Amino acid sequence: MQTTLNPIEAMYDNRPRRWWIYTLIVLLLTIVLGWSSTAIEFKGIASKGAEVAYGIVYGIFHPDTNLLWTLSPDGVPYLLLQTVGIAVLGTLIGGLLAVPFSFLAAENVVPKWLAFIVRAFTLLIRTIPSLVWALVWIRVTGPGPFCGVVTQSICSIGMISKMYINAIEDLDTKILESLDAAGCNTFQKIRYGILPQLYANFISTIIYRFDINIKDATTLGIVGAGGIGAALIQCINSRRWSMVGAFLFGLIILMLIIDFFSTRVRKRLARG
Amino acid sequence: MTRKKYKQAKPLLFDRLFPPRTMMVGGHTVQKPRSRAWLISIVLLIVVAASVMITEFDIGILIKRGHQLWVILAKIFNPKWEYFSKVVNPLLDTIKMSVMGSVIGSLLALPFSIIASANIVKNGILVAIMRVLLNIVRTLPTLVIASISALMFGLGTFAGTVAISIFTFGIVSKMMYESIETVDMGAFEAMEALGSTKFRAFWSAVFPQILPTYLSHCLYSFEINIRAASILGYVGAGGLGILINDRVGFRDYEGLGMVLLTLFVVVLIIDNTSQYLRRKLS
Amino acid sequence: MIEFIRTGKTYPNGVRGLDDVNLKIDQGEFVAIIGLSGAGKSTLIRTINRMIDVTDGQVIVDGVDVMTLRGKSLRRFRRRIGMVFQSFNLVTRSTVIKNVLTSMVPDMNFFAALFGIFTKKQELSALSALDKVGILDKAYTRCDQLSGGQQQRVALARTLNQNPTIILADEPVAALDPVTANQVMNDFKRINQEMNISILINIHHVDLALEFADRIIGIRDGHIVYDGPVKQVTEQVLDSIYSGAPIPKVTDSVVEDESKTTKPMNASATKEVLP
Numbered sequence: 066m067q068t069t070l071n072p073i074e075a076m077y078d079n080r081p082r083r084w085w086i087y088t089l090i091v092l093l094l095t096i097v098l099g100w101s102s103t104a105i106e107f108k109g110i111a112s113k114g115a116e117v118a119y120g121i122v123y124g125i126f127h128p129d130t131n132l133l134w135t136l137s138p139d140g141v142p143y144l145l146l147q148t149v150g151i152a153v154l155g156t157l158i159g160g161l162l163a164v165p166f167s168f169l170a171a172e173n174v175v176p177k178w179l180a181f182i183v184r185a186f187t188l189l190i191r192t193i194p195s196l197v198w199a200l201v202w203i204r205v206t207g208p209g210p211f212c213g214v215v216t217q218s219i220c221s222i223g224m225i226s227k228m229y230i231n232a233i234e235d236l237d238t239k240i241l242e243s244l245d246a247a248g249c250n251t252f253q254k255i256r257y258g259i260l261p262q263l264y265a266n267f268i269s270t271i272i273y274r275f276d277i278n279i280k281d282a283t284t285l286g287i288v289g290a291g292g293i294g295a296a297l298i299q300c301i302n303s304r305r306w307s308m309v310g311a312f313l314f315g316l317i318i319l320m321l322i323i324d325f326f327s328t329r330v331r332k333r334l335a336r337g
Numbered sequence: 338m339t340r341k342k343y344k345q346a347k348p349l350l351f352d353r354l355f356p357p358r359t360m361m362v363g364g365h366t367v368q369k370p371r372s373r374a375w376l377i378s379i380v381l382l383i384v385v386a387a388s389v390m391i392t393e394f395d396i397g398i399l400i401k402r403g404h405q406l407w408v409i410l411a412k413i414f415n416p417k418w419e420y421f422s423k424v425v426n427p428l429l430d431t432i433k434m435s436v437m438g439s440v441i442g443s444l445l446a447l448p449f450s451i452i453a454s455a456n457i458v459k460n461g462i463l464v465a466i467m468r469v470l471l472n473i474v475r476t477l478p479t480l481v482i483a484s485i486s487a488l489m490f491g492l493g494t495f496a497g498t499v500a501i502s503i504f505t506f507g508i509v510s511k512m513m514y515e516s517i518e519t520v521d522m523g524a525f526e527a528m529e530a531l532g533s534t535k536f537r538a539f540w541s542a543v544f545p546q547i548l549p550t551y552l553s554h555c556l557y558s559f560e561i562n563i564r565a566a567s568i569l570g571y572v573g574a575g576g577l578g579i580l581i582n583d584r585v586g587f588r589d590y591e592g593l594g595m596v597l598l599t600l601f602v603v604v605l606i607i608d609n610t611s612q613y614l615r616r617k618l619s
Numbered sequence: 620m621i622e623f624i625r626t627g628k629t630y631p632n633g634v635r636g637l638d639d640v641n642l643k644i645d646q647g648e649f650v651a652i653i654g655l656s657g658a659g660k661s662t663l664i665r666t667i668n669r670m671i672d673v674t675d676g677q678v679i680v681d682g683v684d685v686m687t688l689r690g691k692s693l694r695r696f697r698r699r700i701g702m703v704f705q706s707f708n709l710v711t712r713s714t715v716i717k718n719v720l721t722s723m724v725p726d727m728n729f730f731a732a733l734f735g736i737f738t739k740k741q742e743l744s745a746l747s748a749l750d751k752v753g754i755l756d757k758a759y760t761r762c763d764q765l766s767g768g769q770q771q772r773v774a775l776a777r778t779l780n781q782n783p784t785i786i787l788a789d790e791p792v793a794a795l796d797p798v799t800a801n802q803v804m805n806d807f808k809r810i811n812q813e814m815n816i817s818i819l820i821n822i823h824h825v826d827l828a829l830e831f832a833d834r835i836i837g838i839r840d841g842h843i844v845y846d847g848p849v850k851q852v853t854e855q856v857l858d859s860i861y862s863g864a865p866i867p868k869v870t871d872s873v874v875e876d877e878s879k880t881t882k883p884m885n886a887s888a889t890k891e892v893l894p
């Protein structure tokens with residue numbers, strides 16, 4: 066019998082045994098998944114379900130070309146532009162309003178307690194789904210695209226200020242020292258020291274949010290806040306597949322275009 | 338010593354239309370590109386003006402009926418506590434839909450994102466096609482997918498789960514193929530050199546590198562999905578959305594407040610847990 | 620035994636990577652291949668395990684013409700040839716032993732490979748490979764916590780775990796400092812002598828090549844310009860290989876990993892001065 070194990074066997078015997086952690090995690094996941102799967106009661110594809118699927122595919126490949134090419138307020142181009150308009154204004158206004166909010170919520174600008182309150186406030190704004198905001202604002206502005214603009218402005222503040230805050234807290238304050246040494250006053254220090262650092266980041270954030278808002282504007286349309294969403298859902302519910310196809314077609318093209326340009330612009334902003 | 342040749346940057350369209358000004362400074366020629374600011378400002382102005390018109394922008398309404406907002410908000414922030422018992426089940430439904438949808442969507446996203454990665458799949462056309470398909474899936478708004486699912490599979494949480502799966506599939510696959518392309522292929526090469534098939538080389542050498550990122554993306558999409566799932570009920574796809582639709586219809590803003598409060602608490606918990614886990618993963 | 624018979628490699632862009640190479644390397648030799656960057660060292664080594672295909676002539680390893688292999692036979696062939704890279708090519712987030720065990724993956728069944736389940740015998744074999752390079756105590760640490768020299772030893776252990784008959788090394792010490800480079804070269808020497816494994820090293824630093832190898836092969840512009848024992852290498856020989864450029868030493872600054880760029884350098888590049 067060996068009184069001393071050779072070092073290789075000794076190493077093997079002392080190996081860390083992690084298998085029980087993995088088993089635990091797997092067990093946990095199985096439980097969570099098992100519980101969640103009760104949400105899936107597959108009642109079978111409703112008899113009309115296959116019809117629906119077929120209808121949509123049909124609709125996309127045979128879109129209602131009248132709708133696609135008309136300039137009337139019910140047509141695809143007008144509604145798409147309206148959707149874009151809602152997103153543009155919503156993003157811009159939200160982006161502007163978010164600026165004071167985010168400065169007030171940055172811990173390197175205001176005292177911690179104030180920052181905390183403002184952040185909690187923006188968190189509140191962010192958690193209320195945009196749909197709910199729209200439903201609330203409809204009572205104020207009435208249905209229509211303007212409601213969408215206002216809703217998006219408020220909702221954009223939520224996400225945009227979160228990203229602004231990150232940019233503000235990453236500010237390099239050393240440049241302020243050198244501007245100080247050159248004899249600048251506060252305004253000049255902000256204009257030449259702080260703003261250039263934030264500028265590219267802010268613009269990138271706004272473009273990112275614009276992307277999201279286009280999709281969101283479509284969703285808001287469903288509750289009556291203008292844009293292509295309302296028409297789309299109505300046609301889906303009344304099974305007018307060609308019209309659905311037209312709307313979907315226009316929507317997809319629009320989003321692909323905007324996605325393409327926004328990614329390119331954001332890349333150029335990042336690389337400079 | 339050979340001199341390095343610096344490639345000239347390709348001239349942009351703008352610079353071709355408005356050529357840079359040539360200036361002489363201290364004996365050297367300097368090319369100053371013309372400022373783009375004026376062009377951007379004009380475009381922006383036009384876009385904003387057009388948007389204002391097309392969205393029937395009307396500040397007047399805000400001023401006139403703005404007080405209504407506070408009335409409603411006051412009611413929302415005065416939640417009806419007894420209503421909680423009615424909120425529990427839809428809330429659990431919402432969470433279940435998010436979990437299942439996130440898991441299914443993430444699992445499906447992985448193989449497709451691998452096909453869309455230019456460093457694993459060498460066939461450029463296949464990669465391009467896959468990316469376009471993935472992009473199209475991403476552009477569809479969740480609510481639209483949900484209402485179509487509700488029509489196909491009947492009202493209820495199944496439709497919602499399908500919608501969330503598709504949505505998750507869209508965002509995770511894009512994040513994944515962008516990550517996969519930044520992976521270090523060295524270990525992959527080593528495995529091929531010692532006689533491994535491409536699949537096993539990928540699994541043993543590349544996958545461990547992207548696993549933390551993958552899990553992080555899945556958690557992130559789960560965060561988003563909770564919010565998305567809460568409104569799917571509006572089109573009949575189950576969860577809290579049904580309650581929201583319900584309460585707003587009855588102008589029961591205190592009830593709505595209760596629903597929102599529970600949503601807020603749940604989102605807070607999930608966000609924080611998810612961020613904690615994501616930090617541990619990186 | 621490795622044989623090159625009138626071997627040549629022409630890249631798709633027309634560049635001639637190797638031209639009329641004729642070599643015979645017996646089992647157990649320690650050969651160092653030297654030459655300027657882009658001269659064809661990497662190409663030569665990678666034709667042996669067919670990471671690069673040859674366009675003319677033949678490469679015959681242990682009686683097998685490399686170009687006749689495909690798919691499964693190629694993979695089985697590669698099992699017996701180990702390769703060590705300049706940038707180590709480890710899975711840095713994994714532990715040392717996991718990396719060494721990856722060399723067994725091609726022989727495992729599907730599920731064992733999928734879930735990374737290794738038998739005790741496999742683990743012990745991996746541990747003894749680590750012991751042979753003197754890094755047993757780090758077996759369960761993560762690779763990114765090791766120094767460059769230690770990581771290269773892990774890579775070497777991974778190769779040894781295959782029980783190869785030939786080890787190919789592509790600039791294995793280029794990314795290491797002089798002291799560590801010496802240690803790793805010593806490891807190679809020891810493996811060569813104790814286990815009779817043929818070792819072909821691409822090496823940038825001529826002084827290391829002369830110190831450790833038994834035989835030197837000098838390449839210039841894809842041609843073999845010198846092939847003989849170390850003792851017969853003179854200043855003249857080195858001049859003909861390096862075309863009058865300064866001869867690189869191990870104390871020079873770290874060399875860039877050229878295998879990471881897939882473009883082959885063209886012939887005129889060899890006239891450039893090395894950093």
